[in-house]
Amino acid sequence: GENVEQHPSTLSVQEGDSAVIKCTYSDSASNYFPWYKQELGKRPQLIIDIRSNVGEKKDQRIAVTLNKTAKHFSLHITETQPEDSAVYFCAASTQDSGGGADGLTFGKGTHLIIQP
Amino acid sequence: NAGVMQNPRHLVRRRGQEARLRCSPMKGHSHVYWYRQLPEEGLKFMVYLQKENIIDESGMPKERFSAEFPKEGPSILRIQQVVRGDSAAYFCASSPRLRAEFETQYFGPGTRLLVL
Numbered sequence: 001g002e003n004v005e006q007h008p009s010t011l012s013v014q015e016g017d018s019a020v021i022k023c024t025y026s027d028s029a030s031n032y033f034p035w036y037k038q039e040l041g042k043r044p045q046l047i048i049d050i051r052s053n054v055g056e057k058k059d060q061r062i063a064v065t066l067n068k069t070a071k072h073f074s075l076h077i078t079e080t081q082p083e084d085s086a087v088y089f090c091a092a093s094t095q096d097s098g099g100g101a102d103g104l105t106f107g108k109g110t111h112l113i114i115q116p
Numbered sequence: 117n118a119g120v121m122q123n124p125r126h127l128v129r130r131r132g133q134e135a136r137l138r139c140s141p142m143k144g145h146s147h148v149y150w151y152r153q154l155p156e157e158g159l160k161f162m163v164y165l166q167k168e169n170i171i172d173e174s175g176m177p178k179e180r181f182s183a184e185f186p187k188e189g190p191s192i193l194r195i196q197q198v199v200r201g202d203s204a205a206y207f208c209a210s211s212p213r214l215r216a217e218f219e220t221q222y223f224g225p226g227t228r229l230l231v232l
Binding site for chain 2: 032034036042043044046051093103104
């Protein structure tokens, strides 16, 4: 089955600096890679996702890059703000032929701390 | 759009009792996924269902756990004879069948199960 590794487990950056979180996956059949943000006691919220037919996607201060050959993908947050503090999870899944997708395999999470 | 609904939000059970967790997907969504999150850990896939069908239950323990998604009504995750190790947050997610974004999973607020 799929295995997703995520690093670092904790990341502390100064407000205004950039943050980068990296993930690797093992199953070359995986073709969908979402990132979720989870605040304490809350639900995971999708912040950005990328499919295997593109190498990069950007949404305002958030970007994700995908390297299919190396089987790794990264989340980049620029101009970090205090409200970016949360746990971030990467995930991977495979689209099935019936129009649905396998369950997501998650990384263990990165606790991002934005220092004022 | 009410989003994915889960109830109860908190559930306390004594060892040996049964726990029933309910999930109502977003309107128009026909795919439901259940995940378990232990404290300080990522989410683990348990089961994937469509209406009246279990598509993938590879992440579900073989004993005591069952899931259903009937033609009418919410999806139910049932845990029989609960043990302390079942204490966790259980999240449900749903996804649409729209071709452009059928992989995207939207999470509910979760049910926090505590087994005494």
